[in-house]
Amino acid sequence: ETGVTQTPRHLVMGMTNKKSLKCEQHLGHNAMYWYKQSAKKPLELMFVYSLEERVENNSVPSRFSPECPNSSHLFLHLHTLQPEDSALYLCASSPDLGGEHQPQHFGDGTRLSIL
């Protein structure tokens, strides 16, 4: 079983739909992250959570709404998305925020396509 699990792996939705991406980590980590990976662009950090509190929101449009009910779970609620939101969405976790020596452990990602 992988340390960070994301569901679904693939999602196709219309611009008026509402859906949610789920991330679960089994590593006992306290920090969780959402990244967006678009074609030919570096990974973009979207949100950072530490001990269930949001510590960073990287100027992400309000049509993306994160939720962290506990330190093991992270959700990304989607509504009224645009075609340019089609991308691979990656979840990651790390033991905590502090420590430049700590790698982040990633899930397999959710490949999102907006029709």
Added chain:
Amino acid sequence: AQKITQTQPGMFVQEKEAVTLDCTYDTSDPSYGLFWYKQPSSGEMIFLIYQGSYDQQNATEGRYSLNFQKARKSANLVISASQLGDSAMYFCAMRAGIQGAQKLVFGQGTRLTINP
């Protein structure tokens, strides 16, 4: 601001040869960590190797080693005896910052193709 630059969009290497993937970085923080990740076509980002800014020796993990040249601000990944399964995207990344949430900043990536 932190920045990672990977100048090789694509690399083609024969199986069993060694390959070096370039990475340069820019930061004003004295303490930072450098990471390499592998991303196969399945999408998962797999952590490969880490180098700390104060580490005296170059990091090694199996067939992976990191050629860390601090004065040049470079952290090249060396893969020895390449295998077909090494074909993937490779990302160099950096964490820096003393206070607050420490971001992981990624480069554009290099697509490595191993030919049989």
